[in-house]
Amino acid sequence: MMIRPAELEAIRRGEIDLAFRRWDRARVKVGTKLKTAVGLIEVVAVEQVTATSLRADDARRAGHPSLGSLREGLAARADRPIFRVQVRHAGEDPRVALRESVPDAEELATIVAGLDRLDAASPIGPWTRETLRLIDANPEVRAPELAERVGRPAAEFKTDVRKLKDRGLTESLAIGYLLSPRGEAVLDHLDGPRERAPRRAGTPLPRTIGAAATRALRAADLHTLEAVAGWRRSDLAALHGVGPLALDRLATALAELGTGFAD
Structure with missing residues (x-):
């Protein structure tokens, strides 16, 4: 479920708690927690509704200035049913804390075994180490540029980087990626320690x-x-x-x- 940045911010602040989508079927389930740029967004309720049942309060809670604006936003794909999705901000993305956690020797072995499984399951062959090295050597570089350097479609490359992010090994920036402290520890374990520029002190740009x-x-x-x-x-x-x-x-x-x- 895609949510625009402005809507994510409003959900985090508690100003929005509804989203309306034209889907052929419900694409999210109650209890689903979406990992987003503002943390976890939890799906509280999902129901199919009709256009005639929409009210001004629905529009306000979905971040629209008027009921007409909401209906206009749902005008496309009119052949598909409308789903009313209630959401809430459910706290910080757990990957944020995970990526700051430097693993010990036992945990390193577990992480490496997980990378081996990703490589074994991939139709293109081993990719995890190459991708970690690529991001380490090219911080804050756009994903399409990184994908081009290894001859991969950008969409597939981004999907694989998300698998590393789920393990707390990378951090997504507004443009590009960084290895997390956890990711640096894993790569140093695999390749040996290396010198890196000092990490920027402070809070990354949103x-x-x-x-x-x-x-x-x-x-x-x-x-x-x-x-x-x-x-x-x-x-x-x-x-x-x-x-x-x-x-x-x-x-x-x-x-x-x-x-x-x-x-």
């Missing part, structure tokens, strides 16, 4: 600001929220690619850290 804003901030050497907090909103707005929506999401993220823009 993935919800979008690729254009992320590229603009990185170009200005702003890679963390703490660095962004040293700038005035008006100066950030002057950066090509940093629009009002990205600024609002940065402001929200800064507020959660107990700070804000320099002005």
Whole structure:
């Protein structure tokens, strides 16, 4: 179930708790916990409804300014039934804590055995070590560029990286990936320790600001929220690619850290 970044933020803040979708059948089940950029989103209820049963309160709870806006959003694929999905923010993604956990010798053996199983089940042959090495050598590089370097379709490459992420070995950024401390420990165990540039101190830029804003901030050497907090909103707005929506999401993220823009 795809949820737009703005909706994810609103769900996390408790401003939205409904989503409406045109599906041929229910695509989520009650109790499902979706891993998203803002943490876990839990599916609380799913029911098929009719267009005539929709009310203004449904629109408000789904983040629409009016009932007409909700109906307009559901106009496409009118041959499919409408499903009303109730959701809630269910806390932090457990992979966040996992990726900071450096495994001991016994756990390393278990992780490596899991990588071996992924390799054995893959139609393209072993890929896990190559992908870990690729991300380690190319932090913050776009997934399509990484996929091209190893001659793989980008969609398939991203799917496999998510398997590593589920094991706490990689971290997804607004653009590109990083090896987590856990992933670095696993790769060092496999290949031997290596020197790396120091990890950036601070809070990563929120993935919800979008690729254009992320590229603009990185170009200005702003890679963390703490660095962004040293700038005035008006100066950030002057950066090509940093629009009002990205600024609002940065402001929200800064507020959660107990700070804000320099002005």
